[in-house]
Amino acid sequence: MVFLLFFLFLFICYGSLILYYWQGWSAIPIFKADQNVASIFISIIVPARNEEKSIANLLEALERQDYPGTSFEIIVVDDHSSDSTPEIVKRYPHARLLRLEDDHINSYKKKAIEIGIAAASGELIITTDADCIPGPGWLRTIVGFKEKTGALFIVAPVILQCNSALVQIFQALDFLVLQGITGASVFRKFHSMCNGANLSYERKAFFEIGGFKGIDHIASGDDMLLMHKFAAKYPNKIHYLKSEAAIVSTLPMPTLGLFFNQRIRWASKATYYTDKRILWVLLLVYVFNFSFAVMLLAGFWNHFYWLYLLLAILLKALVELPFVVAVAKFFSRQRIVRYFLFFQPLHILYTIFAGFFGQLGSYEWKGRRVK
Numbered sequence: 001m002v003f004l005l006f007f008l009f010l011f012i013c014y015g016s017l018i019l020y021y022w023q024g025w026s027a028i029p030i031f032k033a034d035q036n037v038a039s040i041f042i043s044i045i046v047p048a049r050n051e052e053k054s055i056a057n058l059l060e061a062l063e064r065q066d067y068p069g070t071s072f073e074i075i076v077v078d079d080h081s082s083d084s085t086p087e088i089v090k091r092y093p094h095a096r097l098l099r100l101e102d103d104h105i106n107s108y109k110k111k112a113i114e115i116g117i118a119a120a121s122g123e124l125i126i127t128t129d130a131d132c133i134p135g136p137g138w139l140r141t142i143v144g145f146k147e148k149t150g151a152l153f154i155v156a157p158v159i160l161q162c163n164s165a166l167v168q169i170f171q172a173l174d175f176l177v178l179q180g181i182t183g184a185s186v187f188r189k190f191h192s193m194c195n196g197a198n199l200s201y202e203r204k205a206f207f208e209i210g211g212f213k214g215i216d217h218i219a220s221g222d223d224m225l226l227m228h229k230f231a232a233k234y235p236n237k238i239h240y241l242k243s244e245a246a247i248v249s250t251l252p253m254p255t256l257g258l259f260f261n262q263r264i265r266w267a268s269k270a271t272y273y274t275d276k277r278i279l280w281v282l283l284l285v286y287v288f289n290f291s292f293a294v295m296l297l298a299g300f301w302n303h304f305y306w307l308y309l310l311l312a313i314l315l316k317a318l319v320e321l322p323f324v325v326a327v328a329k330f331f332s333r334q335r336i337v338r339y340f341l342f343f344q345p346l347h348i349l350y351t352i353f354a355g356f357f358g359q360l361g362s363y364e365w366k367g368r369r370v371k
Helices: 002-027 055-063 085-090 108-119 138-149 166-187 203-208 224-233 256-267 276-298 304-330 334-339 344-357
Strands: 042-048 072-078 095-099 124-127 153-155 158-160 199-202 238-240 248-250 363-365 368-370
Touching (some): 002 276, 042 055, 124 203, 138 153, 166 304, 199 203, 199 224, 224 238
Parallel strands (some): 042 072, 153 238
Antiparallel strands (some): 363 368
């Protein structure tokens, strides 16, 4: 009985949090940039390691931007690729190739971005990943939004490409939730959250906050840990750009194993967050999901707990569903919402394991064992 009362308390807290995110996401105004925006010079920084299968798609998408080609540069920083990534980049005359020479460091991606920014000429830095594809209005929309808001740090939407494979649908649904939370939390200034596949910030402000200094020893966190530094100095200059034209699509992990490894990597930086508000949110989410595992085990002693477990999963899905539908509508992913209830047990399981293993200290990423 005590456990059920505790779970009821957790459910009320979690449900209130999801409701807050839903209302926050729905309150974000849709931004549409004018056809003609002031032309500021942009430096697009792309860290790349063994991306021969995808980087050409990104570079071609950048060539199709409806933003003056003389007003932006593309800097690809090769991170010790062992495939043909550098040779592919050299085929594109508008792309500048730099090489990361440093080795035996813990955060290769931060170092690659740092090298790119040091060589950049742009007033505005935009970072994305080598497996991403932006739409043609990407740069124009970001610049228009910066003009309107005066933002120094812009968080923009990311979507996972998705076919009919269940492993991709699961990842796409999970990512939709994360994107909705990102938008709502930034808009409401509730806590700091972003994704490095679609970030923009002023080059001058990057140096004013010391860049990655102080977080450069941490393997992950080139996005959120940097955002926390911006938030500490410029709390009112961080904005979320909700615009279809600003969406960047990226690839899902090909297997569930790689997906879990990715989420373990993301979870590994949680203890370094200086924005303690997000730590309380993560703790609530983790304890809430862990309580489902407790009910599962308790069912072996009292079968009624299995009935409570099924009811709890259903109630969790019902609370989350309106939020998921709202986010899916913006990203035009309504068709995959039908799988939402089906994937609830797997989502609970991965939340528990990724959160646990993310704190053990090491994981494998891009062929490296990282601490």
